[in-house]
Amino acid sequence: MTELFGTTPTGEDVRRYTLTSPSGARLQLLDLGASASSYRLQAGDAGSEVLVGFDTLAQHLIGSASYFGDVVGRYANRIANGRFTLDGEEFVLDTNEGTTSLHGGPGGISKRVWRVTDQTEDVITFALTSPDGDQGFPGEVEIRATYRLLDDGFGLELAATTDRATPLCLTSHLFVNLAGGGSLDDHVLTVDADGYVPIDSASIPVSGPVLVEGTPFDLRQGARIGDRVREAHEQIELAKGIDHSFDLNGSGLRVVATLEHPGSGRRMELHADAPALQIYTGNFLDGTWASRNGRLRQGDAIALEPHVHPDSPNQSWADDVILRPSEEYRSRMEWHFSG
Numbered sequence: 001m002t003e004l005f006g007t008t009p010t011g012e013d014v015r016r017y018t019l020t021s022p023s024g025a026r027l028q029l030l031d032l033g034a035s036a037s038s039y040r041l042q043a044g045d046a047g048s049e050v051l052v053g054f055d056t057l058a059q060h061l062i063g064s065a066s067y068f069g070d071v072v073g074r075y076a077n078r079i080a081n082g083r084f085t086l087d088g089e090e091f092v093l094d095t096n097e098g099t100t101s102l103h104g105g106p107g108g109i110s111k112r113v114w115r116v117t118d119q120t121e122d123v124i125t126f127a128l129t130s131p132d133g134d135q136g137f138p139g140e141v142e143i144r145a146t147y148r149l150l151d152d153g154f155g156l157e158l159a160a161t162t163d164r165a166t167p168l169c170l171t172s173h174l175f176v177n178l179a180g181g182g183s184l185d186d187h188v189l190t191v192d193a194d195g196y197v198p199i200d201s202a203s204i205p206v207s208g209p210v211l212v213e214g215t216p217f218d219l220r221q222g223a224r225i226g227d228r229v230r231e232a233h234e235q236i237e238l239a240k241g242i243d244h245s246f247d248l249n250g251s252g253l254r255v256v257a258t259l260e261h262p263g264s265g266r267r268m269e270l271h272a273d274a275p276a277l278q279i280y281t282g283n284f285l286d287g288t289w290a291s292r293n294g295r296l297r298q299g300d301a302i303a304l305e306p307h308v309h310p311d312s313p314n315q316s317w318a319d320d321v322i323l324r325p326s327e328e329y330r331s332r333m334e335w336h337f338s339g
Contacts, residue, residue, distance in 0.1 A: 017030075031114050037069050068289075071145050072108060081099050153337045175303050185226025189259055190259075195211055197309055215233060219257075229241040241299070243279070266339035270306070273331060274331060275309075279303070282302060
């Protein structure tokens with residue numbers, strides 16, 4: 001089903017697309033930001049909602065400051081000082097977090113209305129052309145985001161090509177609350193990562209990954225979120241919670257994290273083929289955004305973002321994140337639910 005969701009202040013129509021699985025689950029997507037705005041475990045039960053989002057375009061546009069459900073880029077996460085050097089040339093980016101470029105800058109791909117290139121009962125593909133010089137990034141990049149319903153959730157495949165070498169890092173910025181609303185303190189988070197990346201006061205890496213053992217970031221055996229975000233640790237204090245990149249174990253599409261809510265018995269498995277996972281515990285939610293379940297306050301939502309480590313173009317220890325014209329960028333992630 002396709003319906004008009006609203007019209008932006010600049011006159012662009014935004015449409016909402018609804019996919020319903022044989023099991024009765026319902027996924028809703030917006031062409032604005034190729035955003036996953038709602039997933040109900042049972043289509044007719046509002047109480048089975050597990051994504052944090054908005055029921056009106058006006059609310060979503062205000063909430064877009066925190067990227068609720070959006071596909072973000074062209075470089076998800078942060079690039080320090082809004083600049084990088086590639087093949088001997090320095091590029092200066094638009095910035096939107098002090099001197100930092102966050103999630104592609106103030107006009108990144110999450111702020112655009114994408115076009116639909118393919119749609120069936122259980123699959124939809126959004127596409128976007130990001131022109132050469134977009135937010136300061138070199139090269140014209142063609143991006144595709146394909147959502148697919150699964151038996152117990154949904155998946156997303158991101159793909160892109162470029163006509164000029166450019167750093168590229170795309171991900172989904174879903175916010176989740178398995179209880180449907182309120183604090184995530186009682187949620188239990190497990191992450192298959194032996195290392196995490198420490199940051200400075202601007203959330204820029206100060207080194208490569210360090211061991212999680214003996215820190216609040218050791219989530220390998222599972223931990224109650226409310227306990228970990230209140231531990232007395234310099235890195236927790238800097239971020240006002242967790243807003244860090246975890247160095248994931250393994251490779252290929254595998255289970256990288258699980259989130260559980262004992263009160264409801266609900267569980268989510270995140271599968272991804274990314275090398276890293278940014279975990280953000282909603283540290284700066286302050287009541288500004290009125291979601292479908294009320295105003296969002298600190299710790300009411302969590303984002304688990306599979307991608308590469310932040311500021312990789314400027315970090316000598318980081319993996320190569322440059323996409324060249326002879327290559328195709330691909331990234332997969334899946335969300336599986338039970339309970």
